[in-house]
Amino acid sequence: MSADLLLVGATVHTLDPERPTAQAVAVRGDRIVALDDDALALRDQHTEVVDLDGAVVTPGLVDGHLHALFGVTAFTGVDLSSCGGLDDLRAALSGAPRGRDGWVTGFGLDHNVFGGAPITNAVLEEVLPGAPVVIVLYDGHSSLASEEALRRAGVTGPRAFEQRAEIVCDPAGRPTGLLLEHAAMETVRDVLPPMEAAELHQRLLGVMDGMAATGLTRGVMMDAEGGALDVLAAVEDGADLPVQLRVMPWCMPESDLAGLDAVQDRAGRRWAVGGVKFFIDGTIEGGTAWLGHADCHGQGTDAFWRDPSAYTRAVQHFAAARVQTATHAIGDAGVRHVIDSLAGVDAGGVRHRVEHLETLAIEDVRRLVDAGLVASMQPSHTGYARADLTDEWSVRLGADRAARAWPCRDVRESGGTLVLGSDWPIASYDAREVLAFAQLRRRPGTDDGAVTPQQALSPLMALEGMTTHAAAADGASDRGRVAVGQRADLTAFTVDPLTAPADELADAPVRLTVSGGLLTHRKDA
Template sequence: MHPDLVLLSARLLDPATGTFLPQTALAAAHGEIVALGDDREIRALAGPAATVVDLRGAVVTPGLVDSHLHPVSGAERTRGVDLSGCTDLAGVRAALAGAAGELAPGAWLRGWGLDPNTFGDQPVAAASIGAVLDGVPALLDLFDGHSQLAGARALELAGVDGPRSFEQSAEIVCDADGRPTGLLLEDAACEVVESVAPKATKDEIRAATAEVLRRMAATGLTGGHAMDAVGDSLDIYRELEESGELGLRLRVAPWSQPGADEQAVAALIALQGRGGALWQVAGVKMFMDGTIDNGTAWLEQPDCHGQSTHAFWPEPEAYTRVVAQLHAAGVPTATHAIGDAAVRHVLDSVEKARAFSAYAEKSDDVRHRVEHIETVPDDTVRRFAGLGVTASMQPTHCCEYTRADHTDNWSRRLGEERAARAFRCRDLWDAGVRVVLGSDWPIAPFPPLGVMAGARHRRPGDLSLPPHGPEQALTPLQALQGYTVNPAWVAGDEARAGRIALGHRADLTVFADNPLAVPDSDLAALPVLLTVLAGRPTHRAASLS
């Protein structure tokens, strides 16, 4: 046996227990861990072609996995001016003016990451931004990924001059006189304007995706659960793997949208298993509602504007039938469900699928999950564990877009009672639910240490501000498990991933210090020294050269 990679003088951390293994070195060959031992015996295995790295006491964990991200669509979506750092309309206007000044005549102004909180008490409308958009075809993505803001010229080019009806829950928002405000809610409405906007080429998107994956690897990520398969994304993953540029191991869940008939669902079932060595279609992504921020979530009671009263599927029972069809075929679902009514309906649907499916004797093998779960009551929390449904949470959504004093848009819409049960990571964990963590990039930044830090301290970037729901904070070990052993379980990979063990994948992340011992406030800045995917370094800090 001649290993491809040998790591020496390491502290090997077991995320299942939070303790260090007795061994100090490991060897990997053909993408797997093939030997664990002391430095002397593992060094002796290294042939002349092996990569040997002396870690000098650094801490090795199983490779970190982001359980909810969008690599290809995110690479495309993040074209244009980054508005995610803007905290008020003055900042938004300045950023857009700078970008508009560099545009060629007739070119579109694109932006992303626009936070509705920047509008303060003004409506989320093109008019609130002001003259900077005059005459410029502008299309801006709001941070939630479920809404856009189009300027007057963009609406004109798209022929949008009033409201329209859509099969899914979507809306071209109009004022009292029926004139579009520029706000577009959900994909069907956004696509009306997107359809006339310039598109990036496949080559441009592929190059941008490769660069994003390189940056993700540099933060310690070795894998991700990609929650879409839109456009050319599957071909892009294949091409990136063939060229050696696929920097993460990806589990891909294509979408099933409202209106999907049995034939469409059968096509999704047939797609399962397609992939390569580092990527595979596994599961189906669905939507039960939109977002609280723009009034398209599905709540038991309306928000303060009388909104968020409807499901994304106009006929929720049609969603239930699709879940049953997928479950019967052994296909796990990952459903976007933010509001309490949406989460309840997803759990009801899984319960029915488990009870009545022809696949019922193997129901435990189908590992369904719910994405986001932003506000739910106690009885819903308790149901997850009994149904074996995984809770997929994004702690930085709470940290960055809500406030402890509930003065943010999300909290104001919900009111005190529902805002007080925000992102119940700890309650779900303590109820025996498997919780996986992620970023939902490009909705929030992807560095995993930042997400784990947010799960631990529940504070925004300004750590002097109070936490939102400190009782929902995870422990350091739980946060690490949310990026290691739990993602492996929900993917059905617990026998070969999520641990440092013989025969497990050589997907590894190396830190300068023990992430379990680093203070919450310092965790995001902990240096990542080495990232290894299938035994191949995808990131190596200069200090290890």
């Protein structure tokens, strides 16, 4: 039989120790069926032949942690990510368009804009008095709402939530506009006019087209709230998803475990539920990460689950059912609790994951590795910290804990499995940037100081974090390499990701992306 797709004129880094390099790859259906001369022999008049003219092919890149639908629906309106101070914020808000029912929305606002002062809605009232405004801060765990937005949501003072979330209030009990963590944020988000289905589908496909253009073939979608699975099914009625998704719905303190069990068999052509996502804490900038000792504001000593033992029981429930779990754990105490909850549990071959690990001592890294847990980190997040420790993240932690930031190299040198991702929309979904940040520990194309440069990865380690290690984390023996019988996930770079300077790799065009045998991106030479 002939090949459906034949790639020639390439240098192939297979990441297969049995056959490290190749020059041609043949694909039939969703599988790699031959390499080199055997691949050329499968060409006939029905084969699509792509001459890559010297491009470098690797296994298809996988984003280990993204939020496809949350990003599309919550990060809307004016992009505030470039604001460096309050004057920038005022200027951006003054030109912000009004949406449905007069709402103004924004996203990507950095905590550092407030210069260490309390984050309140005073600037919203100054620039947009009387308007319903809600801004999602860059961390995705906090938002800022105007007085009118709070009024429409019926928020007049503090509330108690089953999860650890807070409507921040002044000493008189009046909301300041700052909403910390999901339950508090949803009080206002729930009264926003919903996005029309057609717009939602178009935005989701547009984002995923953009992801494919950076070389992404697969992603682990760490959210499935508000009918997300039905949305994916509806989108797939009209189009193929450019990026294949493994979906991990959230398990919150108030979640129905039986309901999460029941959705584990839901799937479409190019998406499937495969696991459960937990939170054991929040963020350092928001004061909601679970730290071994308090941050400089006396915050950060509590878990997201008010009863951490209830988290342990829930995560062990899924472990016993052989369902993979992934736990958002940013603070050192949070990571330790996840390790304690899963160490020694019979996982039946399932690799449970810990997400983010923003500050962690080497002895805890070794405990995590010894427990067989996967570390999933997002190197792009180093772009929100500063080498001189003047940013809000570093100030809250202090120099000692900031020196343990995102310990990627420690995980690898301890023999651990390290998965890399973007956490989009918290950082750019551009897979090339993820690879570059992993090597540079600073924003590519700048002369910024590197953040904990001793944790930088080699080019090969970075590539493995989005290929072979991503496959190992999933227990997927048929992914992560370019070899006969493997799934046909392939990325073709115009530069060699193993030898090109990381600053150059970060914006070098991707020639071709093949996801599950489907050609999802092509850029001719």
